[in-house]
Amino acid sequence: MMxxxxxxxxxxxxxxxxxxxxxxxxxxxxxxxxxxxxxxKLRMSKNLFVSNIxxxxxxxxxxTPLLLQLMFIFFGYHYVPVIGYAFxxxxxxxxxxxxxxxxxxxxxxxxxINSIDVGQYEASxxxxxxxxxxxxxxxxxQVMKTVMPSVGNEVITLVKDTSLVYILGVxxxxxxxxxxxxxxxxxxxxxxxxxxxxxxxxxxTKVLNKVENKFNYYR
Amino acid sequence: MVLKVKDLGKSxxxxxxxxxxxxxxxxxxxxxxxxxxxxxxxTLLRCINDLEKADAGSIEIxxxxxxxxxxxxxxxxAKDEMLSIRQEIGLVFQSYNLFPHMxxxxxxMEAPLFLKKMPKNQIEQSAMELLNQxxxxxxxxxxxxQLSGGQKQRVAIARACMLNPSILCFDEPTSALDESTRMQxxxxxxxxxxxxxxxxxxxxxxxxxxxxxxxxxxxxxGSISEKLI
Numbered sequence: 046m047m048x049x050x051x052x053x054x055x056x057x058x059x060x061x062x063x064x065x066x067x068x069x070x071x072x073x074x075x076x077x078x079x080x081x082x083x084x085x086k087l088r089m090s091k092n093l094f095v096s097n098i099x100x101x102x103x104x105x106x107x108x109t110p111l112l113l114q115l116m117f118i119f120f121g122y123h124y125v126p127v128i129g130y131a132f133x134x135x136x137x138x139x140x141x142x143x144x145x146x147x148x149x150x151x152x153x154x155x156x157x158i159n160s161i162d163v164g165q166y167e168a169s170x171x172x173x174x175x176x177x178x179x180x181x182x183x184x185x186x187q188v189m190k191t192v193m194p195s196v197g198n199e200v201i202t203l204v205k206d207t208s209l210v211y212i213l214g215v216x217x218x219x220x221x222x223x224x225x226x227x228x229x230x231x232x233x234x235x236x237x238x239x240x241x242x243x244x245x246x247x248x249x250t251k252v253l254n255k256v257e258n259k260f261n262y263y264r
Numbered sequence: 265m266v267l268k269v270k271d272l273g274k275s276x277x278x279x280x281x282x283x284x285x286x287x288x289x290x291x292x293x294x295x296x297x298x299x300x301x302x303x304x305x306x307t308l309l310r311c312i313n314d315l316e317k318a319d320a321g322s323i324e325i326x327x328x329x330x331x332x333x334x335x336x337x338x339x340x341x342a343k344d345e346m347l348s349i350r351q352e353i354g355l356v357f358q359s360y361n362l363f364p365h366m367x368x369x370x371x372x373m374e375a376p377l378f379l380k381k382m383p384k385n386q387i388e389q390s391a392m393e394l395l396n397q398x399x400x401x402x403x404x405x406x407x408x409x410q411l412s413g414g415q416k417q418r419v420a421i422a423r424a425c426m427l428n429p430s431i432l433c434f435d436e437p438t439s440a441l442d443e444s445t446r447m448q449x450x451x452x453x454x455x456x457x458x459x460x461x462x463x464x465x466x467x468x469x470x471x472x473x474x475x476x477x478x479x480x481x482x483x484x485x486g487s488i489s490e491k492l493i
Contacts (some may be wrong), residue, residue: 097292156314167315168361172375182374184366263365264409 048233051225053091058221059241065217066245069207073142074200080143081150082185088155099151105146112209115141119213134213147205148245157188173212190260204245218242265381266291266352266430266462267312267323271333274307279463281307282486283320289431294453301351303379305466308483313355314346319453323386326352326430329427345463352377358436360416361453362423368395369404372423376389378426387426394422398452414445421452431462450476 106114119137122130132140161184169179192216208219222238225246266287272369274281281304289295299305310316314322314330317340322332328349331340341349364370372391376382382390394398398418398431408416417437424432438446453476467473473480482489 062413067417162361164357164359164361168363170315171313171350171355172378172423173347174375174378178378183363190365263407 047229047231051229051233052237054162054228055221055225055237058224059218059238060214062108062216062218062221063241065205065210065215066204067240069138069142069210069217070204072139073146073203074192076139076143077146077150077198081147082154084147084151084159086180087160088151103148103151106145111141112212114145115129115140115209115212118144125149134252137213138210138215140205142162142206146199149199150196154193154197156195157192158184160191168223190263193253193260197250198256200247200253201246204249205242265289266326267272267464268323268324270322270420271314272308272311273319274304274311274316274374275319279485282483282488284490285483287481287488289462289464291430291462292457292460294457294465294476294478295481296414296465296467296477296479297481297483298467298470298473301468302485303483305468307437309355309435309466310330312319313353314350315355322486325349328352332484347379348420351427352429353431353433354427354429354439355433356417356420356424356435360408360420362416362419364408366418367407368400368403368411371391371408371419372426391422391426392424397455398422399448401413412445413440413449414442415442417449418452419444419490421449421456425456429461431464432456433464434463436463436465436469438467438469446472 075094077104084103086100088103090096090099115137117124118141119134119202122132140157165187166179169183207217209216211220211223218238218241222234225234226232268287269288269456272285273283285308287295297305297308305315311318312325316475318331318334318338318470320338322360323330324332328345329341330346330349333339340346342489357437363374366374369388372394372431373384376387376390395404398421400415400418401412403415403419408419411419421432437449437453441449450472453463453465463473465476470490
């Protein structure tokens with residue numbers, strides 16, 4: 046009886062929280078993956094200024110907790126007068142997640158780009174292919190195959206990291222569980238939400254495996 | 265002359281690899297460059313293919329100047345001009361450097377499609393003709409990992425030939441091949457030479473040099489000596 050009450054409250058809240066969880070997840074992924082390829086290239090730039098600035102950005106993003114970054118971007122604009130702009134809750138969430146995940150993905154892509162044999166670049170040059178064509182058609186498809194397992198790891202972590210948006214007062218699935226747990230003084234909502242996370246992860250693992258297998262057509 | 269190399273010099277830091285290297289190559293001629301390991305054979309070949317920048321001297325390919333010395337400094341052709349020069353010369357790498365994620369046919373078609381030398385169906389037709397000529401018919405949809413060393417070598421030759429180069433360079437073409445495949449490659453090289461393509465082969469395989477070379481250039485202690493066969 047009690048469990049029915051819990052579920053009656055939890056299900057609609059979870060569904061509404063799921064919109065936030067999946068929204069943050071999808072937008073972060075869609076924006077940060079392509080952006081991270083650009084950042085990886087900038088990090089590898091021969092221009093020391095560009096390379097150092099990018100390295101500093103990656104250092105800050107990887108060296109501080111995402112929770113702190115969320116708080117800083119939402120509350121901390123007073124301390125960075127250059128920005129002079131107060132982000133809305135969702136804007137702050139997207140900016141923080143995209144900046145953070147771009148840094149992690151950029152390092153993964155940098156590793157992938159570095160792993161490509163120099164002979165691939167030389168063959169492209171000898172054949173008269175331009176640098177951009179070489180990158181897009183020769184290097185990047187091979188990089189994608191190399192980085193897929195590491196990118197997959199980050200993708201799974203991203204799903205779980207979306208729970209951090211509670212700090213800005215936004216309800217996602219974990220916060221929904223907390224609210225129901227507080228109302229009925231029971232731990233069971235957390236178990237249900239744990240199962241929801243496992244379900245999302247199972248679907249993602251399946252999708253990621255399919256993507257990885259798509260690259261197995263060559264060695 | 266399709267290739268004129270004059271007083272070419274190359275150093276890495278303070279280490280001089282070769283200096284004042286001069287030689288010419290005629291249309292359809294097969295020239296072998298031999299020498300001990302570390303004498304700079306491959307570096308010379310890489311300079312001719314613009315994979316390394318020379319420090320001194322000049323390189324002229326089919327009347328187009330890749331680099332020349334001006335006021336004591338070497339000056340390379342502008343980007344657009346270099347693109348035209350690059351199409352005059354092909355290189356078959358020692359490790360082939362095929363694009364592993366592309367089929368044999370895609371490997372062959374990539375550069376001509378990018379350079380838009382011909383319509384796509386015409387490019388595809390030339391690719392199939394070349395594959396047929398190099399006894400690779402039936403392999404057009406295979407990926408490089410599905411090929412033997414000799415087949416990869418022939419795909420690399422076909423890929424270089426797709427741009428109709430005047431000169432085709434080979435870096436140690438026989439280093440990883442067995443005897444029968446080596447014979448097959450030397451037959452192909454002779455065929456290409458008969459079609460008027462100048463061939464430059466860097467090798468330390470003396471038996472192969474004896475078998476195929478019309479002229480031998482020996483690189484030793486940074487300078488060259490030539491021998492006509």
